[in-house]
Amino acid sequence: MRLLLVEDDDMIAETVLGAMRRSGYAIDWAEDGRAAELSLGNGVYDLVLLDLGLPKKDGIDVLNAYRKSGGAAPVIILTARDAVDDRIRGLDAGADDYLIKPFDLDELAARVRALLRRRTGQKQPVYAHGELTLDPAAHEVTKGGELLPLVPREFALLQALIEEPTRVFTKPELEEKLYGWGEEVGSNTIEVHVHSLRRKIGAEQVVTVRGVGYRLKRC
Amino acid sequence: MRLLLVEDDDMIAETVLGAMRRSGYAIDWAEDGRAAELSLGNGVYDLVLLDLGLPKKDGIDVLNAYRKSGGAAPVIILTARDAVDDRIRGLDAGADDYLIKPFDLDELAARVRALLRRRTGQKQPVYAHGELTLDPAAHEVTKGGELLPLVPREFALLQALIEEPTRVFTKPELEEKLYGWGEEVGSNTIEVHVHSLRRKIGAEQVVTVRGVGYRLKRC
DNA sequence: GCGGTGCTTAAGGAACGCTTAACGGACATT
DNA sequence: AATGTCCGTTAAGCGTTCCTTAAGCACCGC
Numbered sequence: 001m002r003l004l005l006v007e008d009d010d011m012i013a014e015t016v017l018g019a020m021r022r023s024g025y026a027i028d029w030a031e032d033g034r035a036a037e038l039s040l041g042n043g044v045y046d047l048v049l050l051d052l053g054l055p056k057k058d059g060i061d062v063l064n065a066y067r068k069s070g071g072a073a074p075v076i077i078l079t080a081r082d083a084v085d086d087r088i089r090g091l092d093a094g095a096d097d098y099l100i101k102p103f104d105l106d107e108l109a110a111r112v113r114a115l116l117r118r119r120t121g122q123k124q125p126v127y128a129h130g131e132l133t134l135d136p137a138a139h140e141v142t143k144g145g146e147l148l149p150l151v152p153r154e155f156a157l158l159q160a161l162i163e164e165p166t167r168v169f170t171k172p173e174l175e176e177k178l179y180g181w182g183e184e185v186g187s188n189t190i191e192v193h194v195h196s197l198r199r200k201i202g203a204e205q206v207v208t209v210r211g212v213g214y215r216l217k218r219c
Numbered sequence: 220m221r222l223l224l225v226e227d228d229d230m231i232a233e234t235v236l237g238a239m240r241r242s243g244y245a246i247d248w249a250e251d252g253r254a255a256e257l258s259l260g261n262g263v264y265d266l267v268l269l270d271l272g273l274p275k276k277d278g279i280d281v282l283n284a285y286r287k288s289g290g291a292a293p294v295i296i297l298t299a300r301d302a303v304d305d306r307i308r309g310l311d312a313g314a315d316d317y318l319i320k321p322f323d324l325d326e327l328a329a330r331v332r333a334l335l336r337r338r339t340g341q342k343q344p345v346y347a348h349g350e351l352t353l354d355p356a357a358h359e360v361t362k363g364g365e366l367l368p369l370v371p372r373e374f375a376l377l378q379a380l381i382e383e384p385t386r387v388f389t390k391p392e393l394e395e396k397l398y399g400w401g402e403e404v405g406s407n408t409i410e411v412h413v414h415s416l417r418r419k420i421g422a423e424q425v426v427t428v429r430g431v432g433y434r435l436k437r438c
Numbered sequence: 439g440c441g442g443t444g445c446t447t448a449a450g451g452a453a454c455g456c457t458t459a460a461c462g463g464a465c466a467t468t
Numbered sequence: 469a470a471t472g473t474c475c476g477t478t479a480a481g482c483g484t485t486c487c488t489t490a491a492g493c494a495c496c497g498c
Contacts, residue, residue: 041316166354172323172325173325173326173329212358215358
């Protein structure tokens with residue numbers, strides 16, 4: 001599950017990035033309107049957190065252009081308390097929700113969950129692969145009906161794999177999915193997470209393709 | 220699925236060509252802006268990898284002309300890290316994504332896959348030749364529906380052959396495909412791999428053309 | 439039969455993945 | 469504030485797989 005934060009203030013950005021990552025989302029950061037449009041062009045994001053009042057290009061313009069180009073991901077607007085006009089224009093332009101600065105991180109997380117759930121409720125119900133099921137909105141994984149307590153990284157890893165269960169993912173690919181391109185990890189993190197994931201869902205569920213990467217077992 | 224690479228640097232071009240072919244795409248190479256425009260005129264390409272900063276004609280110009288003439292294939296821009304302006308101009312001119320040199324080949328493959336899937340909604344290629352099938356994404360080979368456990372080198376070798384099943388590949392050619400020109404191998408490695416591949420897929424599948432090289436059997 | 443070419447086999451060693459443990463940071467609880 | 473727990477990252481050791489090398493053998497064409 002990949003989010004994009006569009007926010008020019010470094011401090012706020014860092015806080016939000018940290019909170020979202022701890023909730024198990026991969027999140028990238030665009031510092032201005034231009035960068036936001038570049039990133040959105042990739043079409044890989046599942047949700048956008050958009051600060052209005054950006055340098056270089058107004059947030060509203062970004063949103064308009066995004067919707068016009070067919071971008072469908074939910075957008076949450078972040079505004080100052082007094083910018084009522086912006087908020088209204090934002091919702092007109094196709095935003096799904098808004099939060100007033102300064103906002104509570106738990107509330108932000110709740111809104112994000114809600115929007116993702118709403119969207120997944122319509123489109124993709126729950127991933128199922130063999131005995132395994134994964135519910136992105138509820139952050140829940142079951143095996144044979146039994147609820148498995150996965151920690152955030154394990155969950156993100158399994159989610160990446162289960163979205164394209166036949167495909168082999170290389171370790172760099174998985175790193176990119178688990179971590180925004182913010183900071184690279186310089187170690188065998190993926191291997192370790194695969195290991196702990198296997199201990200919980202069963203070692204046979206994840207097959208390693210030597211020299212290439214990992215993928216789910218056939219079923 | 221046919222790609223065009225526009226790139227003036229020989230080394231980079233060879234590397235990219237090899238990687239894309241290994242991912243199962245047919246890819247052609249235009250060395251400068253002129254050649255690119257000629258090739259694009261044919262209108263047969265499903266995706267374009269465009270290096271900016273070309274001799275004879277700037278990459279941006281190529282892209283502008285292409286879009287102006289109605290070309291709709293996705294375009295991925297390849298730029299140097301510091302050429303931020305180029306990147307922005309490129310996206311303004313209608314590019315779909317960009318990568319910063321030096322880029323990871325796996326990441327390139329992932330972006331290509333993403334764009335093609337988004338555009339065409341189609342599946343990734345699976346090679347079939349007689350009883351044999353090879354799926355580059357899943358890294359799987361079957362014979363008569365039966366899954367064959369190939370090790371990496373065997374897989375790469377079969378993939379090279381099956382991409383152009385009628386052609387005869389010389390041993391130096393195959394070496395070049397299996398090993399990035401990182402380091403030459405000074406031995407009969409290819410023969411050994413052909414041997415072990417034959418043991419798994421059936422000796423008759425690979426015919427040797429004495430004094431020339433190897434190819435797949437007719438079917 | 440002879441030179442060249444390809445095939446087969448076995449073995450050393452490198453590359454890769456797995457596992458474990460320790461450290462440090464973040465958060466919750468007191 | 470202080471303490472404890474949980475989680476994520478690193479790093480190092482170990483085991484396995486698989487790649488390369490080399491050497492001998494078989495085959496083909498001349």
